[in-house]
Amino acid sequence: MIVIFFALFLRLYDLNNRPFHTDEAVHAIKFGELLESGKYIYDPIEYHGPTLNYFSLIPAYIFNEKKISEVNEITLRIVPAFTSIILIIFLFSILNAQNKIIVLFSASLISISPIYVFYSRYYIQESMLVSFTFSSIISFYKYFKLKKLYWGIFASLFCALIFATKETSIIIFFAGIFSFLFIYLSNRDLKSKFSFNIIHIILFFIIFISVTILFYSSFFTNPNGIFDSLKTFTNYFSKAGSNSDHIQQWDYYLNFLLFTKNDLITFTELPLFIFFIVGIIFQFKKNKHNVFLNYIILFSIIQAIIYFIIPYKTPWLALNFWIGFLLIAAFGICSLYKLLPRKNLKIFFSIFIVIILSHNFYQTYLTNFKFPYQPENPFTYSQPTPEIVSASKKIIDVIESDSSDQNIYVNIISHNNDYWPLPWYLRKIKNVAWNETIPNNINLFQVIIITPELENELIEKLYTLPEPGKINLYIPIFDNYTSLRPNIEIRGFVQNSLNDKYLRNQNKVQIENLK
Amino acid sequence: MLIKQNKLSIILYLALFLGIFTTNVFSQKMVPIKIDLPKAMFVGTPTNMTIDKLEKPLGKPRPPFLAPEGTKNVALNKKVVSTDDMPIIGEIDYITDGDKNGDEGYFVELGPFTQHITIDLEKEYNIYAIVLWHFHKQPRVYFDVVVQLSNDKDFKKNVKTIFNNDLDNSSKQGKGTDWHYVETSEGKLIDAKGEKARYVRMYSKGNNSNDLNHYIEVAVYGK
Numbered sequence: 001m002i003v004i005f006f007a008l009f010l011r012l013y014d015l016n017n018r019p020f021h022t023d024e025a026v027h028a029i030k031f032g033e034l035l036e037s038g039k040y041i042y043d044p045i046e047y048h049g050p051t052l053n054y055f056s057l058i059p060a061y062i063f064n065e066k067k068i069s070e071v072n073e074i075t076l077r078i079v080p081a082f083t084s085i086i087l088i089i090f091l092f093s094i095l096n097a098q099n100k101i102i103v104l105f106s107a108s109l110i111s112i113s114p115i116y117v118f119y120s121r122y123y124i125q126e127s128m129l130v131s132f133t134f135s136s137i138i139s140f141y142k143y144f145k146l147k148k149l150y151w152g153i154f155a156s157l158f159c160a161l162i163f164a165t166k167e168t169s170i171i172i173f174f175a176g177i178f179s180f181l182f183i184y185l186s187n188r189d190l191k192s193k194f195s196f197n198i199i200h201i202i203l204f205f206i207i208f209i210s211v212t213i214l215f216y217s218s219f220f221t222n223p224n225g226i227f228d229s230l231k232t233f234t235n236y237f238s239k240a241g242s243n244s245d246h247i248q249q250w251d252y253y254l255n256f257l258l259f260t261k262n263d264l265i266t267f268t269e270l271p272l273f274i275f276f277i278v279g280i281i282f283q284f285k286k287n288k289h290n291v292f293l294n295y296i297i298l299f300s301i302i303q304a305i306i307y308f309i310i311p312y313k314t315p316w317l318a319l320n321f322w323i324g325f326l327l328i329a330a331f332g333i334c335s336l337y338k339l340l341p342r343k344n345l346k347i348f349f350s351i352f353i354v355i356i357l358s359h360n361f362y363q364t365y366l367t368n369f370k371f372p373y374q375p376e377n378p379f380t381y382s383q384p385t386p387e388i389v390s391a392s393k394k395i396i397d398v399i400e401s402d403s404s405d406q407n408i409y410v411n412i413i414s415h416n417n418d419y420w421p422l423p424w425y426l427r428k429i430k431n432v433a434w435n436e437t438i439p440n441n442i443n444l445f446q447v448i449i450i451t452p453e454l455e456n457e458l459i460e461k462l463y464t465l466p467e468p469g470k471i472n473l474y475i476p477i478f479d480n481y482t483s484l485r486p487n488i489e490i491r492g493f494v495q496n497s498l499n500d501k502y503l504r505n506q507n508k509v510q511i512e513n514l515k
Numbered sequence: 516m517l518i519k520q521n522k523l524s525i526i527l528y529l530a531l532f533l534g535i536f537t538t539n540v541f542s543q544k545m546v547p548i549k550i551d552l553p554k555a556m557f558v559g560t561p562t563n564m565t566i567d568k569l570e571k572p573l574g575k576p577r578p579p580f581l582a583p584e585g586t587k588n589v590a591l592n593k594k595v596v597s598t599d600d601m602p603i604i605g606e607i608d609y610i611t612d613g614d615k616n617g618d619e620g621y622f623v624e625l626g627p628f629t630q631h632i633t634i635d636l637e638k639e640y641n642i643y644a645i646v647l648w649h650f651h652k653q654p655r656v657y658f659d660v661v662v663q664l665s666n667d668k669d670f671k672k673n674v675k676t677i678f679n680n681d682l683d684n685s686s687k688q689g690k691g692t693d694w695h696y697v698e699t700s701e702g703k704l705i706d707a708k709g710e711k712a713r714y715v716r717m718y719s720k721g722n723n724s725n726d727l728n729h730y731i732e733v734a735v736y737g738k
Contacts, residue, residue, distance in 0.1 A: 026557050046559055245562050245724060314560060375565040382561040409550055415652050416558070423555035434555040444550055452572075453617060453651050453700045481572065487564040487697050488654050489572055 007111035011081035024123040025421030032068025042225040044232035084120035105330035160211035248313035264376035279332030300324025392425035401502035411445040590735035627726035640737030648731040659720035664712035
């Protein structure tokens, strides 16, 4: 219980200490459509599966938030934070007298894992996917061990949730089935022990298909979603293989996980990686018949190899194999401890392990609480900084400084629609246009946000298109260089008349503060 | 007769009738202009811009550089050759056509890995500055940007490197100490220190978005 509460604390404390990432903002706005209209249409090209959106309804209902403007970052980030805990809870289900220490160690390592904590505090699918994946493995293991139907139901439910969470489920299912077949076919004892209950198998597939249909058909409102859930794989293979964005070297994950050093942070998971290797050695020398650990090793290594091969890489994908590595590292630590002959050596080794765990916890603190958004953090990836929050606040303040009934129109323009996460931060503003190019009626907008390469064209349109006498003067909104995310600048302009109102408002506030 | 006498009156009445008719037909009730408000388009994960030794953009227009009177863009419409002589997109001669527009149809796309272009200025000039535009439709950082001057078209002797941000010498032109920079519509201004040269060569090795190399324009300011 202590481990679970501690894991929850790490995932929930100061949950909005990092500005929303583009991906988080996209998922949040998509969730807003579901929240406000009750409609969700699965998109097989982008944005992954429907579970994140539907699960987000739960905290929104609990907090009585009916519109996206009422929803905040915490409401949304709670979803991956809580679902990531499921794995830790299920891990305790395999606890027994013999493996008590290993399970406790595994749960502790996973609870405080810097990367797992980081992406559990992130409104994307990856931590949910990993939690469902390893929970399903545990459920299958328990089912084969105890032959209890409810473990089969859990396994089926988790498999459905994996499938309904992200299209990378195809890698999980491939690695999972391959690992099972390999272990099953290469182990005679296992073959004799194994028995399949046909009713259980049928029930497994009924639950799996029902749950996936439920999610992908948007609870029977979009039947096309069912076919799209399969169509998505063709898109995924082309994206993973030929997308020119996010192309990284094969060793990308190992580079940032095993050793990252820059002016701000020194990060390493090398000790745990070494214990993962130690765990594998012990497993094959002394513990060959432990099916569960054999499976975790094989499953994690296959996943790692696939993710190393796929050129498309983003840091959160490392979670898929790293959690398995941590489970084996915990086994490696415990096996090494048992092997030590003398008591004083055991004490020395225990101290060493406490230092490693403390260091790992310190790294969790660094990456999640001290430097949660800095580009130097190994887990941040095109991560906006608080600059975007203050810039959005200034835009809102400028708009709200007009107390008249007239509508204030805002236009946000960027090539390739690269203006995210602004749609999230400006979600309370009524009249916002989002464009890729500068429209010819741009002079009708009192507030304009653009990327620098559009400035010349904007000036030309603002001062040449309107008739004489209808040309408005525009003033920059931001006093300093302002970025959407590191090195991606945005520039803001406001009509002079609105800017005057804003300045008068600011003066009023200052005078009231002096009083 | 009667008609003749009243001709003027009839014309006036007709004009009045037509005036009232057209006013009624064409006068519209004034309504507020409807402003189109397109929704935000969903996008995928943006590429990461965490790059070692990356200059922070100025955030304001770059101040103009001083040069001796008579200095002009001596590269304008001059011949350019490239390691990729069959570009998939655009033409090599876009590089010196004087057009700095960043849209499709104004840039040339060279193949992946290290590629270079060479501009023949046709005679020796004192070169004071080079302004170079790779691609500015989106913020990008190009890697291993190396700019060299020489009087030898093969760049085997008298080679002067005036800019080099190849930090690991992966393009084999020596280890650079210059910083990476984000491409903007202003281009990258490189101080050539008045070096005398006829040929200008520029290397690059992909960018943070993809492995390909792009050029919109190169301006060589000399006299």
